[in-house]
Every structure is written in C-alpha cells, then in structure tokens.
Amino acid sequence: MPEIFIDNKRFEYEEPGKVLQFMLDNGLDLPFFCYHPSLSIPANCRQCIVKAGMPVFDREKGTFEVDENGDRVIRFFPKLMTACSLDLADGMVIHTHHTDELVKQAQADNLEFILINHPLDCPICDQAGECPLQILTYKYGPEGSRFEHKKVHKPKAIQLGPRVILDAERCINCTRCVRFTDEVSKTHQLTIISRGDKNYPMTANGQTFDDPYSLNTVDICPVGALTSADFRFRARVWEMNQTPSVDITNGKGSSTWLWTRDNLVLRVTPRFNEAVNDHWMPDAGRLAYRKFNENRVSRPHLRPDDSEQVRTSWNNAQLTVLEEIEKVDADDILIIGSPHASVEDNYSLRAFFSSKGVSKFYFVPHVVPGSGDGFLISDDQAPNTNGVRALEFEEINDKKLIKLIETGKPKLIVILDDDLIGRTSLTMDHLKQSWTVVMATNHSETTRAANLVIPVTTAAEHTASYVNVDGRIQRTVPAKETLYTNRRLNLEMSMGRLDHYGTKFDNWVSDSNRVDCIPAWEFLVRLDADRDTPEWVSSRQILDEIADSHPAFTGVTYERMDDENGIQLKLEQVSEAKTV
Amino acid sequence: MAETYTFDAKDLAEIKKLIEKYPEKQAAVLPVLWYAQDKFGHSDPSVQKLVSETLDVPEAHIRGVVSFYTQYYEKPIGRNVLDVCTCLSCHVSGGYDMLHYLEERLGIKAGETTPDGEFSLQSVECLGACGYAPMLQVTNDKFVNHLTREKIDKLLEDLRAGKEPEFESNPMPQHQKES
Numbered sequence: 001m002p003e004i005f006i007d008n009k010r011f012e013y014e015e016p017g018k019v020l021q022f023m024l025d026n027g028l029d030l031p032f033f034c035y036h037p038s039l040s041i042p043a044n045c046r047q048c049i050v051k052a053g054m055p056v057f058d059r060e061k062g063t064f065e066v067d068e069n070g071d072r073v074i075r076f077f078p079k080l081m082t083a084c085s086l087d088l089a090d091g092m093v094i095h096t097h098h099t100d101e102l103v104k105q106a107q108a109d110n111l112e113f114i115l116i117n118h119p120l121d122c123p124i125c126d127q128a129g130e131c132p133l134q135i136l137t138y139k140y141g142p143e144g145s146r147f148e149h150k151k152v153h154k155p156k157a158i159q160l161g162p163r164v165i166l167d168a169e170r171c172i173n174c175t176r177c178v179r180f181t182d183e184v185s186k187t188h189q190l191t192i193i194s195r196g197d198k199n200y201p202m203t204a205n206g207q208t209f210d211d212p213y214s215l216n217t218v219d220i221c222p223v224g225a226l227t228s229a230d231f232r233f234r235a236r237v238w239e240m241n242q243t244p245s246v247d248i249t250n251g252k253g254s255s256t257w258l259w260t261r262d263n264l265v266l267r268v269t270p271r272f273n274e275a276v277n278d279h280w281m282p283d284a285g286r287l288a289y290r291k292f293n294e295n296r297v298s299r300p301h302l303r304p305d306d307s308e309q310v311r312t313s314w315n316n317a318q319l320t321v322l323e324e325i326e327k328v329d330a331d332d333i334l335i336i337g338s339p340h341a342s343v344e345d346n347y348s349l350r351a352f353f354s355s356k357g358v359s360k361f362y363f364v365p366h367v368v369p370g371s372g373d374g375f376l377i378s379d380d381q382a383p384n385t386n387g388v389r390a391l392e393f394e395e396i397n398d399k400k401l402i403k404l405i406e407t408g409k410p411k412l413i414v415i416l417d418d419d420l421i422g423r424t425s426l427t428m429d430h431l432k433q434s435w436t437v438v439m440a441t442n443h444s445e446t447t448r449a450a451n452l453v454i455p456v457t458t459a460a461e462h463t464a465s466y467v468n469v470d471g472r473i474q475r476t477v478p479a480k481e482t483l484y485t486n487r488r489l490n491l492e493m494s495m496g497r498l499d500h501y502g503t504k505f506d507n508w509v510s511d512s513n514r515v516d517c518i519p520a521w522e523f524l525v526r527l528d529a530d531r532d533t534p535e536w537v538s539s540r541q542i543l544d545e546i547a548d549s550h551p552a553f554t555g556v557t558y559e560r561m562d563d564e565n566g567i568q569l570k571l572e573q574v575s576e577a578k579t580v
Numbered sequence: 581m582a583e584t585y586t587f588d589a590k591d592l593a594e595i596k597k598l599i600e601k602y603p604e605k606q607a608a609v610l611p612v613l614w615y616a617q618d619k620f621g622h623s624d625p626s627v628q629k630l631v632s633e634t635l636d637v638p639e640a641h642i643r644g645v646v647s648f649y650t651q652y653y654e655k656p657i658g659r660n661v662l663d664v665c666t667c668l669s670c671h672v673s674g675g676y677d678m679l680h681y682l683e684e685r686l687g688i689k690a691g692e693t694t695p696d697g698e699f700s701l702q703s704v705e706c707l708g709a710c711g712y713a714p715m716l717q718v719t720n721d722k723f724v725n726h727l728t729r730e731k732i733d734k735l736l737e738d739l740r741a742g743k744e745p746e747f748e749s750n751p752m753p754q755h756q757k758e759s
C-alpha cells in the first residue's frame with residue numbers, strides 16, 4: 001500500500017487525495033482557511049503550507065538513494081507547499097510546524113499578513129467563539145502585529161441580500177462564498193471585486209444576494225465578514241446549546257443543528273450528512289426557528305359553546321375529549337393524520353383510535369408542485385409524508401377531504417398538527433358541523449376553527465422520527481424545554497453554560513420561554529385512562545413497537561439513526577412524483 | 581440615467597471571432613470587454629451587463645474582472661486618462677510627487693475627472709516599466725517615462741491640443757551598447 005511520512009510518522013493511504021484532507025481525516029492538525037471539502041481548491045490563503053519532499057529514485061539501480069545512515073535521501077520542493085492542493089504520493093515526506101521551524105515561522109508570518117488589515121473587533125463580532133481566524137491565530141499566530149500604520153477601511157454592514165450582511169473589513173478573501181455560489185448553489189451571484197488590499201466579495205451592480213441557499217455562505221465564511229441578518233447580535237455562540245435535529249420545513253429533511261439559548265431557538269444551521277444534505281441547507285429551513293419560538297399554542301384551548309376559545313386545564317381537556325368520543329359511534333369519527341407530524345405521533349394517533357373502533361385514517365399531503373429545485377428544496381413541504389404513508393394512512397387531497405366531511409357528516413373530527421384551513425381549500429364552515437379537536441404546535445386558522453386545541457411539542461421539543469422524500473428516516477432530539485421537561489433530568493438534552501449556571505434570579509434564564517405543551521402521543525396515552533400502566537412512556541417505546549409491527553421499519557432504532565445519520569427505508573413508493 | 585448599450589451585427593461577428601480563439605467562453609471576457617470599452621468608452625454596469633448577456637458569463641464575474649483591472653473604466657471617464665504609477669519603483673523615484681503635481685495642475689484628486697471631461701487621473705499599480713520610473717500611461721496606450729514637472733506640463737499642453745505623446749524608445753542597457 002502506498003505510504004506517506006508526516007512528521008516522521010508513517011501513514012498508509014488507499015485512495016488518491018490531498019495532503020491536507022488526509023491529515024484532517026487522520027486527526028492531525030494544520031491551520032487552513034480557504035480549503036473546504038465540498039468546494040474546489042484555489043489554494044489562495046496560503047495558511048496550510050508545509051515542507052514536502054520525495055525520495056530520490058536511482059533509475060539505473062532501480063532503488064531509492066540512501067545516505068550513509070541508510071535512510072532515504074529526500075529531495076524537498078524548493079518552496080513550502082500548500083497541503084490543501086498537494087496530491088498524496090507514494091513515499092512523500094511532509095514536515096509541518098511540529099517538526100520544522102521554517103513552517104512554523106511561515107504559518108505565523110502568513111497570519112500576521114492576513115491580520116494586517118483585519119479590524120480585530122472580536123468583542124462585537126458574531127463569529128467570535130466559532131471563528132477559524134480567531135482560533136488559528138490563537139494556536140499558530142504571532143503574538144502581536146508589527147504593522148503600525150492605518151488599516152485599510154472598507155464598507156461595513158452592507159446588506160448583500162435579504163438574509164446576509166457583509167462586513168468587508170473582516171473578509172480575508174478566501175473566496176469560499178464565491179465558490180459556493182458558483183459550484184453549489186450555482187446562482188453565480190458573488191464575485192470578488194477590486195484587488196490587492198482593497199478587495200472584498202460583492203454581487204453584480206444592482207443585484208441582491210437572494211440565493212435560496214445564501215446563508216450557507218455565512219456558515220462557511222471563516223471570519224465574521226458574512227453574518228446572518230436574523231441571527232446578528234442575538235447571542236454569543238458560547239452561551240448557546242447545540243442539538244442535532246432535522247429540517248422540518250421541507251420534504252428533504254436536511255440534517256440540522258438547533259442552537260438554543262434560554263429555551264429559545266436562535267438559529268438553525270446545517271449538520272453534515274453525506275446521504276442527504278452534505279454541508280448545506282436551504283435558507284427557508286433556517287426560518288423554522290420562528291415556528292419553534294413564536295405564536296405557540298400554550299395550554300389547552302377550549303371553546304365552550306359558540307364563544308371564544310378559553311384556556312383550560314389538561315385534566316378538563318382530557319375529560320372533554322373522552323366525553324366526546326363516548327358520545328359518538330366509531331363510524332362518526334374522522335381522523336386526519338399529518339405529514340407535518342412525526343412517525344411516532346401519527347402511529348399513536350392511529351393506535352389509539354383503532355382501539356376505539358375507528359378503521360379509516362386519512363392524511364392530506366402538502367405538496368406544492370414546482371416549488372422544489374431538485375437539490376435540497378423539494379416540492380413536498382412536509383417532513384414526514386413518506387412516514388405517514390408507510391403507516392398506511394390513506395392519502396387524499398383536499399377536495400376528497402371536503403367531500404368526506406360533506407357526505408359522511410362526521411360528528412367528531414381529530415386533526416393532528418396540520419393547518420389544513422390555511423393551506424388547502426378547506427374552510428371553517430366545513431368544520432362547523434362537527435366537534436373538532438386539533439393537536440397543534442402553533443396557532444393557525446385551523447386551530448381557530450377548533451372546539452378544542454391540544455398544544456403539542458415541535459420538532460425542537462421532542463424525540464421523534466421523520467421519513468424524508470427519499471425514504472430516509474431521521475430523528476430529532478429535544479433542544480428546548482417545555483413546561484414539563486428539564487435538561488438536568490432528560491439526559492438526552494444538552495446543557496449550555498447558561499443552563500448550568502443561570503438562575504431565575506439573574507437575567508440569564510427565565511421560565512417564560514417554556515411552552516405548556518406535551519407530545520401528541522403523550523396526550524393520547526393520557527386519554528387511555530382505563531389502563532393500569534400507560535401504553536408507552538417514551539417515543540422510543542413507540543418506535544420499537546413500530547419497528548416490530550411494520551416491515552418497512554424493521555431494524556429501525558434511534559441508536560442506528562444516530563450512528564448512521566438516518567436509515568434508508570425500503571418503501572414501496574418513495575418518489576415525490578405520486579404525491580397529490 | 582444609464583444608457584442602454586447594444587452590439588450590432590458587426591460587433592457580434594467580431595465577438596464571435598474572439599470567442600472562437602478560446603476553449604471556453606469565460607476566457608473571452610477580457611478581449612470582449614476590451615472591445616466593448618473601445619466602442620462605448622467605458623465598462624460601466626450596463627456595459628458589463630451587455631457583455632455578460634452576450635457571453636453568457638455571470639454578471640458578477642464580469643464585475644469582478646472590470647474592477648480588478650484599472651484599465652477597465654467602471655464609469656464614463658475623461659477623454660484622456662492619466663494612469664500614474666505609484667507602485668514600488670515609481671514610488672521611490674517620486675511617483676507620488678508626480679501624481680500630486682498632476683492633481684494640483686488639473687485641480688482634481690486621483691480617481692476624479694476634470695469638469696470639462698478632458699482629463700481623468702488615476703493612481704495605478706505597476707505597469708511593468710520600473711526601469712523608467714516615475715512614469716504614467718495615457719489612456720491605456722502610450723507610456724510617458726522618466727516624469728518631471730516640465731514633462732508633465734508639456735504632456736498636458738499636447739493632450740489639450742489633441743496631440744498624442746510620442747512613443748519613447750527606452751532600449752535595455754545591453755542593447756544600448758550595440759547601437
């Protein structure tokens with residue numbers, strides 16, 4: 001097998017590749033800025049320089065030349081080489097800053113150059129704390145700067161587009177953002193203008209940076225030059241918790257991180273998942289933070305008679321639902337599952353009402369034909385259409401639903417989290433004749449039409465799985481506490497600095513951001529009051545039950561989803577094409 | 581407001597020839613911009629847009645190219661453009677003195693155009709004539725070398741009178757010996 005010697009240590013490699021990526025894969029450290037594994041390699045920052053050489057081969061003898069100690073004679077390249085663009089070669093010898101003073105000095109000098117015109121405004125910069133420039137300067141940089149002159153000034157706080165703001169002084173011209181629009185999103189909206197110490201990224205004259213993937217440039221910018229209009233100045237990164245999750249705004253289900261502070265989701269960023277979204281996600285998915293924080297249904301809302309909805313206790317909500325169920329025949333109950341709700345919630349809905357004798361379960365897919373782009377934005381607007389399908393809910397469109405209501409005249413309608421009135425031709429009048437329960441995360445036109453609204457958890461508050469348009473099942477982890485969960489007790493939740501040290505008596509944390517809601521399955525368990533022991537105590541149990549009973553889900557567990565970044569299910573129908 | 585610029589059939593034929601010289605269209609950006617600037621006198625955003633559409637190369641890229649080279653004018657500019665080199669060799673030989681003298685004479689700052697539209701002044705980076713520093717270039721064409729105040733006075737006078745500067749031959753020392 002070909003070999004390479006890095007800092008006098010021997011490594012073997014199989015695939016051809018670049019030295020920097022090989023080092024990163026092997027856990028070795030080397031500073032770099034412009035390189036990104038999913039973009040082309042311009043080698044423009046020069047930070048990854050190493051000393052590289054090849055053994056001298058004696059063609060006549062057919063052997064490597066050796067010195068008097070019997071060691072191979074190495075011929076080094078005359079200049080230091082950029083490791084990011086250097087191909088691995090059999091017998092290659094690499095010296096990094098660990099074994100070569102020149103490399104060490106060169107790295108520090110390069111950083112001194114990069115920092116010459118950098119404003120060093122870390123105390124007010126959003127990137128501080130997660131900034132490669134800050135980290136690498138700390139690790140590899142010079143102690144100070146010898147530059148005593150006035151720094152070059154460039155435009156600041158430029159609104160490049162609706163979601164991205166540029167501070168040109170902080171930019172180190174790595175061109176990652178430009179390459180992203182050229183190579184990944186392919187909108188070609190950015191370029192570097194001017195040259196020398198005056199250059200910075202810009203759009204064409206009069207154009208706005210409205211790329212539907214524009215916020216990815218904020219993630220990959222190695223400094224604070226590009227910041228998110230929404231997240232700017234909202235929190236220091238070290239005060240936040242980071243929780244793995246899934247994009248619930250679209251059928252692709254990009255893997256995400258939810259960043260919370262004091263139980264508010266402040267931003268959503270992509271999480272690397274080779275099988276789904278690589279390092280990227282659509283801007284639209286990042287807006288989900290608003291859905292998690294704002295306009296939430298908190299505490300059950302009941303409409304006595306024809307009046308306004310009023311808040312009521314969970315006890316009363318449970319008893320009222322049970323009463324309504326008792327009152328009617330199973331045939332008079334219409335159950336509508338939801339592609340916006342998880343596999344577990346849909347399953348428990350089905351299980352509970354099956355036990356009450358209901359035999360038909362429906363759902364209305366949420367597909368907007370033509371809205372997808374074939375990349376990370378799908379026509380499907382819901383995260384779990386395939387999951388509901390796999391649970392054998394019958395797929396109907398809104399016209400069929402209206403017909404079911406008009407002809408069947410159901411006395412009780414139960415809608416799992418789905419704003420059917422807001423997004424389809426269903427109207428309030430259609431629901432008027434029946435007693436309607438809506439389990440919802442946010443207030444909507446549909447909840448307004450309901451007789452009883454049960455507040456349920458969002459993907460940011462529960463552990464649950466979703467099956468994306470390609471049939472891949474992925475799961476969420478709770479990021480945000482509800483009134484009934486606690487990160488100190490739920491070991492799956494992460495604890496940030498503020499969660500550890502904040503108290504209600506300082507200004508760091510409060511209870512006001514915790515919503516009075518429970519997972520939909522948990523409400524259904526509570527409805528089953530006759531049982532001595534609850535049917536399920538966790539969504540994990542529900543998933544295990546699904547895995548045992550549904551062949552499509554065989555072998556699916558949360559552990560496997562975590563380890564394998566989601567599991568590809570073998571579904572009969574996984575394409576978007578057949579959706580309504 | 582911005583005029584609309586177009587290429588006529590003859591231009592397009594010329595541009596086609598330029599494109600054919602290169603394996604990719606993007607490579608033809610420089611010569612086509614050059615062609616457009618010759619025709620329109622500058623490469624302002626509407627010219628950039630036209631070139632972008634003609635070549636089917638992203639407009640942002642064209643802007644990057646135009647703003648990179650001081651030889652492309654990002655906005656309509658004076659009839660004579662004086663590009664005074666202030667890069668290293670010219671700087672140490674008095675490039676800035678020459679620039680400031682010109683600023684004084686023309687009553688404008690570097691980057692500006694005289695109100696009569698006759699002169700624009702730019703401070704530019706190395707033009708590859710370090711041996712004849714300090715120097716300037718007139719409207720992307722003739723070099724005026726070994727600048728002095730007197731030489732500048734004469735140049736301005738000539739240019740006002742519509743007279744192009746003469747080509748100055750500056751042979752390399754080794755060649756000088758032979759002649």
Ligand code: SF4
Nearest residue numbers: 171172174175177221
């Ligand atoms: S804005 Fe950021 S990503 Fe773009 S070139 Fe500058 S440093 Fe690189």
Ligand code: FES
Nearest residue numbers: 034043045046084
């Ligand atoms: S990472 Fe190698 S030159 Fe920038």
